[in-house]
Amino acid sequence: MLIAHPNSEDEMSVIKAFFNALNIKFEIAEESPYNSKFVEKIKKIQKSTNRTEVNPEDLWGSIGLQ
Secondary structure, three states: OOOOOOOOHHHHHHHHHHHHHOOOOOOOOOOOOOOHHHHHHHHHHHHOOOOOOOOOOOHHHHOOOO
């Protein structure tokens, strides 16, 4: 068994082509391992403009406390 986590459609295409070239049978799972409510919440937060992004190299400066 092999589980791959491609980051893009291009990577997925390469993996499919590789498996096909070697006659390796594979299937693509359409089901996400993440709770759909959690995913929607994260997507909503990403679109929000009412948030503060923090630079891990400068935590205090990122929130204006330096």
